[in-house]
Amino acid sequence: MSFFSDLQVLYHMALKPIRGDSHKDRLESFYAGQADAYDEFRKRLLHGRQELWDTIDAPPGSVWVDMGGGTGSNLEYFGERLATLKKVYVVDLSPSLLEIARARIEKNGWTNVETVEADATRWQPPQPADVVTFSYSLTMIPDWFAAIDNAKQMLAVGGLIGVVDFYVARKYPIDGRKQHSWFTRTFWPAWFGTDNVFPSWDHVPYLERHFETLRLEEKDAGVPYVPFGTMPFYRFIGRKRGPEGIATAAAEPSVTETEVSGTALAAGRIA
Ligand SMILES: C[S@@+](CC[C@H](N)C(=O)[O-])C[C@H]1O[C@@H](n2cnc3c(N)ncnc32)[C@H](O)[C@@H]1O
Numbered sequence: 001m002s003f004f005s006d007l008q009v010l011y012h013m014a015l016k017p018i019r020g021d022s023h024k025d026r027l028e029s030f031y032a033g034q035a036d037a038y039d040e041f042r043k044r045l046l047h048g049r050q051e052l053w054d055t056i057d058a059p060p061g062s063v064w065v066d067m068g069g070g071t072g073s074n075l076e077y078f079g080e081r082l083a084t085l086k087k088v089y090v091v092d093l094s095p096s097l098l099e100i101a102r103a104r105i106e107k108n109g110w111t112n113v114e115t116v117e118a119d120a121t122r123w124q125p126p127q128p129a130d131v132v133t134f135s136y137s138l139t140m141i142p143d144w145f146a147a148i149d150n151a152k153q154m155l156a157v158g159g160l161i162g163v164v165d166f167y168v169a170r171k172y173p174i175d176g177r178k179q180h181s182w183f184t185r186t187f188w189p190a191w192f193g194t195d196n197v198f199p200s201w202d203h204v205p206y207l208e209r210h211f212e213t214l215r216l217e218e219k220d221a222g223v224p225y226v227p228f229g230t231m232p233f234y235r236f237i238g239r240k241r242g243p244e245g246i247a248t249a250a251a252e253p254s255v256t257e258t259e260v261s262g263t264a265l266a267a268g269r270i271a
Contacts, residue, residue: 056131070094098115135164
């Protein structure tokens with residue numbers, strides 16, 4: 001980490017206008033000039049990614065799709081498990097972030113990882129996926145409904161979806177869920193919205209409507225260089241139901257118990 005690389009990122013986040021006629025062009029306008037410095041800064045901004053990876057226990061031979069996988073930094077969280085997976089796809093629309101991902105894959109000699117330059121709302125893998133993850137990408141996908149629908153379509157019955165992302169609570173959340181102040185619900189969406197990051201109160205309800213909830217955690221953390229307040233984020237793990245409810249086969253991915261704080265719900269099979 002250097003102050004200069006932080007300045008480079010802060011310039012793109014706070015000052016440089018984002019231009020482009022398409023979503024892909026706007027992403028590239030935002031990321032191209034900060035791709036090199038991306039990982040170091042995001043380690044301090046995008047919390048809970050390692051915990052998500054550690055919690056999802058994919059059996060050997062699984063197919064894992066990381067939607068909006070960017071520089072592929074999440075691949076580091078697999079550790080030795082990576083070699084046991086059949087295939088990992090890192091899907092992203094930003095060529096400059098995928099270039100970093102490809103360099104990482106080559107450097108580590110990961111032969112079962114493939115980068116795919118494609119839209120997460122439409123791309124489908126050649127075989128059904130056992131796990132689909134979104135780490136801080138749903139808030140950057142304008143049609144995030146379509147991205148979740150697309151993930152559901154590619155998942156095998158019993159497969160898992162894991163999401164970690166910023167959010168804000170509904171004004172009147174359902175019982176047991178966190179409430180956020182007016183300031184949190186108003187300020188952070190406006191702040192992040194300037195970078196086309198849209199924290200939503202609808203992600204979690206939509207995910208819960210479409211998947212069996214295995215785990216939901218609501219947390220918050222500080223934002224680098226912002227001396228006040230904390231930004232809420234959630235971690236969700238859900239399972240795709242079969243036509244008649246839940247299917248559980250021996251080789252399905254499962255959820256590993258880890259330290260939980262904030263609001264946590266757990267159901268289904270917890271290893
Ligand atoms: C905040 S970054 C997170 C990157 C990575 N998942 C991580 O945890 O570091 C959001 C990512 O979503 C990608 N993205 C946004 N919209 C997308 C879309 N429609 N299809 C694929 N990727 C998209 C961006 O290019 C970017 O890499």
